Amino acid sequence: MSSETLTIEEFQEIGKALRFLLMVAWLLPLAGFAVEIFAGYWGHRRSKMASFLAVGCIFIGFACSLGALIHWGTLTRWGHKTVAESQHHEGKSEGEGQTGILDAGKLPVEFVALADKPTAHKDADNDDHHTTSGGGHKDAHHEGEHHDDHHGPGTPAFSGGFYLLGSFGDIEIGLDYYIDSLTLIMFTMVTLIATCIHIFAIGYMSDELVEDYVDHHAHTSDGKHVHRPGRFYRFFAFMSLFCFSMLGLVLAGNIFQVFVFWELVGICSYLLIGFYTERKSASTAANKAFIMNRVGDFGFLIGLMVIVTYLGTFRFADHEVNGAAQPGLFTMIRGADGHIDLDQTVDVETGNDVNVVLLKGVDGETLTNANGKNRTIPYWLLIVAGLGVFGGCVGKSAQFPLQTWLPDAMEGPTPVSALVHSATMVAAGVYLAGRFFPMFTTEVLLTIAYIGCITLFVAATIAVVATDIKRVLAYSTISQLGYMMLAIGIGGWGAGLFHLVTHAFFKSLMFLASGSVIIGCHHEQEMPRMGGLWRKMPITAFTMLVGVIAISGLAIPGISIFGEKIAFSGYHSKDEIVATALAFMQMNEQHFLLFLVPLITAGITAFYMFRLWFYTFAGEPRDAELHSHVHETPWVMTTPLIILAVFAAGCAIGGTHGPLWLGLLNSEPIGLATGLTGQLSGIATPSHDAVHAVHSTAGMYALIVAATGAFVAYLLYGAGVIDPGDIKQQFVSLHTFLVEKWRFDELYDAMFVRPVHIVASWCVGVDRYVFDGLIHRTARTTIDVSRWDRKFDEGIIDGLVNLVGNAVFSAGRSLRVVQTGSLRQYIMFIAVGVLVLFVLLFAVFPS
Amino acid sequence: MFSDIQLTNYLLVGAFLFVCGVVCMTTKRNGIGILMGVELVLNGANINFIAFSRYTPLGLDGQIFSLFVIVLAAAEAAVALAIALNFYNNHLSIDVDRGDELQG
C-alpha cells in the first residue's frame, strides 16, 4: 500500500476538477449537435462549417479528457494515493465530506447533498472484520494478497450526482457520475478516436457537399437514381450527438443512467446506419440494429427491475439519501476482498435457500430491513440481474445470439462503422460488463465467457469467406468483442478492457483505411474487384498493415529493445486474454474449450485479416478498369490514418508493465487480483499471479497459431501458391453455410419476425371479428329487439287501446237509434225510467 | 174529519197530479200542452213539499222550496213560451214531433 495519502479536501478538489473537465468534454458535442442539426437551414449545403464545429467540439473534448487524465495521474500518482485513513469510517467521512464541500462553496447548493465523497469500498485491505457464513474460501486468498503484485487499492472513484430525475422514498433515480481510471481512459480513447474519425469524415463525406446529390444505390420506381440535397451537416450533427451519448454512457454513475445513454447511442446508431434514408437496405438495417438492441435491452430492463426491487438503488458508489448513507451496488454485493456474503439458511417466507446478504460498508456490516433482519437478495435473482444486464451487453456488443445486426450496420457511411460500430458503441457492451463486474456471480461470468467464446468463433469463420471489405471487418469486430467478453467472463477483467482499448485503435484504423480504399475505388467494396492497390494507395495500405498485424497479434519473438518486446498493441492484449484463458483452464479443467477455441480462433483471425490485406492491396489488380481510376485519398483522410496507426501500434506499449495496463488495473474490481471463487458453482478465476505464471507459455502458443494463420493467408492470397477457389470447391456446402452467415437471419426471420407479424394480424383479427363482431352482434340484436318491441307496441298495446275505443264507439253508434229527437219519447223514457227505479227500489229494499 | 187526512192522502194527490202531468207531456204533441203537463208535474211536487212541511220535521223549508218551485215554474214557462214562439217561427207549427234536430 502506498505510504502517501490524500486528505479529503485534496480528494474533493481533484474530483471537482475532473467533474468539470469531463462535463465539458461530455456536453460540448451536445451543444455542437444542437447547432449543427440546423446547419442545413442557416448555412448552404456546400458549407463545411458544421464539420469544423463538430471537430472543434470533440477536439476540445479530447483536450479536456486528456487534461483530466493527466490531472488525475499527477495528483494521485497514477492512482497510487489513497484517501486519508479517517475517511474510511462511514459516519465520519460524511460529516467531514460535507463540511469540506460547504467550505469550498463552489458548487450549487443542490449538489451539496449529493456531493463528491470517496467511495471507500476499495480501501479495504486494512480491515478484515468480516463474518461470513458461507465464504470459507476467501481466507486462503486473503492471506496471499500481495500489494506489489497489483495496483489496487488506490485512489477511490470520484462519484456524485448531477440532478435527480425522480425520488420515491429511498429510491432515487438520477444522473450521477462515477470517475475512476477506467472512465478517464475511456474518455480519452473515445474522444481521441472520435476526433480522428471526424477529421477523416470531412474528406469521406465531402461528396455530400452539393445541392444535388445523386445516390447511385437508391432507385426510384422508374429506375432512375435518387437525387437529393447533400446532407453533410446532418452527418456531423448525428456524430456529435453520438459522441455526447457515448461519453455520457462512460461517465454514468448509476446503471439506470447507463441504460439511458445506452438507448441514446442506440438511436444515434440507428440514425447513422440509416443515414442514406433513400436506400431501403439502409433503413432496414437501421431498424434491425435498433430492434435487436432493444431485445438486448429487454434483458437489461429485467436486470434493472431486479436491482431496483431488491437493492433499492442504481448507484455504483455509496451515496447519501434522505440524510442517511446508502451503500452503492458494489458495496452491497461485494465484501472487503470481493467475496459475496451468502446466507444459506432457508428463508421460511420466500423459500429461497440461498440468499446474498447485502452489506452496508466494507467492514462487513450488513444492511437491515424494516424488521431488523438482514437485507438479502435471493442468489438466483442476483444471477438474473447479472444475466439481464449482460443481455443488454449482448445486444449492444453484437454477441451471439444477437450478432446479426452488426454486419448489416455496415450500410452506414464508413466513418460511422469506424466510430460507432467498432471502436466505441459496440465496445460499450464490454465496458458495461467490466463496469458492472462486481455484480456478476461466477455463474453469470461463465455464461459471459461461453457467449464470448461462441461469438468469437462463429464470427471469425464467417469473416473467412466474406468478400465485402467492410463486412470482413464487421465480423472481425464481432469476433474481437467476443474475445473481450470471454476475457471478462473468465476473470480477466484487465485483459478484456485492455483489449477493448487496443482494439478500438486498430479496428477504427482499419475501418478508416477501408473507407479510404472505398473512396479511392469510387465506392467499390467488393474485394474480388480490388488487388494490387498498395502501389496506388501506399499510405492507406501500410497503415492498414499496421492494423492487420496488430489485430493478428504478431510479434517478433526473442528480440526486445529497451526490455520491450517488438510487438503492436494487439499482441499484448490478446496475449493477456489467452494467458488468462490458459490459467482459467488450469483451474477449471472441464471448461477447456474456453482456452482452445480462442487460441484456434487467434489463428483464424490472423488468416482472415491477412487475407483481407493481400486480397485488397497485394498481388495484381483484378479489375483493370477500376484500378486505373484508383487514387490515394487526400491528406484530410490519411492524416487520421497515420495518427491512429501510431496508437494502434504503440498504445499498449510495455504490455503488462505499460501505462495503459497499469492505468486500467487501478479500477479493477476488488478481489480479482487474488482470484474469485464461486461459492456455489466452484468456478475459480485465476489470480494475477496465476496468469503471470503462464503468460509466456500462452504468449508462445498464441504467437505460433497467429503466425500460422498469417502464413496460410500468405500462401493462399499473397503468394498464390494454392488457389483458394480449389478449397472452396472442396468444401462447397460449408462455404455456402458460412457465406449465408450460419443462416441466423433466416432462422430469426422464421422464429421471430414472421410469428410477430402473424400474432399482430391475429390481434387485429380479434379486434375486428371478436370484439367488434360482438359489438355489432349486440347492436344487431338490439335492433331486432326494438323491431319486436315495435311490433308488440303497434299490435298488442295499441290494438288493445283501439279495441276499447272502437267498442265504445260502436256502442254509442248503436245507442244512436234511441236518440230520436222526439221530445215526447224522451219524456216517456224518463217516466218509464222513474217507474223502473221505483220498482227496483222496492224490489231491493222492501221495507 | 180533517184529522183523518194523513200525509199519505196528500202524497196520493201529489202523485195523481204528477202522473197526470207526465201523461199530458207524453201524449200532447202541442208544445203548449206539454208545458201544461210540466206545470202539473211541478205542482204535484209542490204538494208533496207542502205535505212534508206539515207532517215531517222539514218545517218551513218545504214551503220555501215550493215557493222557489213556483217562481222557477214561472220563469220556465216564460222561457218555454219563448222557445215555442221561436219553434213556431221555424216550423210554422208547434207540433213537437216535427222538431227532431236533437236526433243523434
Added chain:
Amino acid sequence: MGPILLLTLIIFLPTIGAIALLAVPKDNDEYLRIGALGVTVVTFVLTLFLLGDFNTDDPAIQPVFEVIQVDGATEPPDLKLLANYDLSEGKVMRDGQEVQVQRGITIPWIRTWNIEYKLGYDGISVPLLLLTSFISVLAMMASWSIKKMVRGYLILFLLLETGMLGVFLALDFFLFYVFWEVMLLPMYFLIGIWGGPRKEYAAIKFFLYTLLGSVLMLIAMLMFYFGSAAHSDQTSTFDLLELAVIAQNGLFDQQMQMIAFVLLFIGFAIKVPTFPFHTWLPDAHVEAPTPISMILAGVLLKMGGYGILRIAFPLCPFGAHWAAYTLVVIGAFSIIYGAFAAMAQTDFKRLVAYSSVSHMGYVIVGMAVWKLSVDTNALHHWQLGINGAMFQMIAHGVSSAGMFFIVGVIYDRVHHRDLNQFGGLSKLMPWYSGLAAGIFFAGLGLPGMCGFIGEIFVTLSAWNYSPLLAIIVAAGVILTAGYILWTIQRVFLGPEYRGPHAEEITPMNGREFTVAAVLLAFAIILGVYPPIMFDLMGGSIELLTETLQQGLENATDATSTAGLPGN
C-alpha cells in the same frame, strides 16, 4: 383573484366564450377562430395562475380555508383563505398554531340531495389541468383545417373544454358525473359532424361505449351515496373527500367495495381504454378530425386514469387491492396487445390509435402495483409506479397528440392514410419529417424524451409486484420499437412518395410548424427534466398511497374483529 373565482373561471370561461361566439356573424370564420383561440389561451393562462397558487409542499387538496368559529354561533362558520401555512404531521399550522381548515371550495348546489359545487386541486389534478388547457390551445391551433360549419365546431370545442376542465376540478361525485356527461355530447357531435367517412358509426360507438361506462359509474355513485349515510355525521353525501375519509377508516364493507370497484373500474377503463374495452378508440380516432383526435388522445383518455386515482382507488381501497392483480394483468396485456395490433395496421391513424392502447396500458400497470417493497416495508415501489403512471399520462398526452397532429398534417395534403402508399416524405417535407421523427421517438420511449420516463418507471416498479408480469411489461419495449421504426421507415424514408396527390405535398406552414415544434419541445423538456412534473405530483401520490394502505388495513381489520365474537 380569489380561488372561487379562479376555479370557476377556468371551468366556465370556455362556455362564456362559446356563448360570445354566438354573437359573431356566422361567416366570419377567421375572427371566430381567432376568438376561440384567444379563449383557450386565456384559459391556459388561468391554469398557469392556478399553478402559481399551488403549494407543492401540501400534498392534500387545495385551496385551504381557515375555519373561523364564532363562539356559540349556530350558523355556518366563516371561511378565510389561508395563504401561508406549514404542515406538521398532516396538521395545518399557522404561526405554530394548529388551525381548523376546510379544503376545497364548497358551495351548496342542490340542498335536498346534499349536492355541492365543490372544487379543488392537488398534485394529481394540477398536471392534468395544465395538460388539458395546453393541449386545447394546440388543438385549437390545429383547427384551422376545419372548413365546415366553423362556428358550430368552435362552440362545441369550447363546451368540450369546459367539461374536461370540470372533470379534473370537481370534488363532488355528482358534479364530477355532470361534467363527465357534459363532455360526452360535444364529442359526439364533433366526431359525428366533422368526422371522416364512417363518422356516424364511430360517433355512436364512442357514445354508447362511454355511456355504458357512465351508467356503471352512476350505480357505484349511488351505492356510495346511500352507503355513506350510516357513517357520515350528516346525511348521505356525494363529497369525494368525505367518502374517501370514510373509506380510509374502513367503514365501507368489503363486499360493497369489491362491487363498487369493479363498476367504477369498468367505467373508467372504457375511457382509458384498456383491453377489452378499447375497440371504440381506433374507430373514434380514425374518423375524428385531427384536432379532436388530439384532444381525444391527449386529454380524454387521461380522464380514465384520473378517475381511477381520484375516485375508484380512494373510495374502495380494499376493492382496489383485491383487484390489483387483475388490473396489472389487464394493463400488461393491453401493452402487448396494443403493440401487436398497431404493428398489423395499414392505416396510419389507426396505428397511432392502437399505440395509445399500448401506452395507456402502462398507466394501469403503474397504478395497480400495490405491494410493500421487499425490504423497507414501505410503499416506495408503488409510489414509483403511480408516479410513472401519472407521468406516462402527461407524456402520452404530449406525444400522442403530436402523433395525431403529424398524421393530420399529411392527411390534409394527400387525403389518404395508407401506410403502404407513403415513403420519401423526408425529402419532400424535411421540417415535417424531422419533427415527426422526434415526436415518434418520444412515443417509442427514447431516453431524453417524455415517453421514456413514464414507461421505464412503471416497468421498474412492476417487478416488486409480480416478476412474471414485469417481464411481459418489459417485453413491450421491443414491440414498440418494432412498429414505430417500421412506420417511420414506410412513411418518411425511402426513395420516393408512392401514393396519390404527390403534387399537393407542400412543406408545413407556420401554424403547423408551431404546433409540432411546441409539442416536440415539451416532449424533450419533460424527458430531460422530469422533476418539473414529479415535484408537482410526488407529494400527493405519496399521501394517496399511504391513505390507501390505511384504508386497506382498516377494512381488513374491521372484518376480522367483526368476525371474532362469533368464534
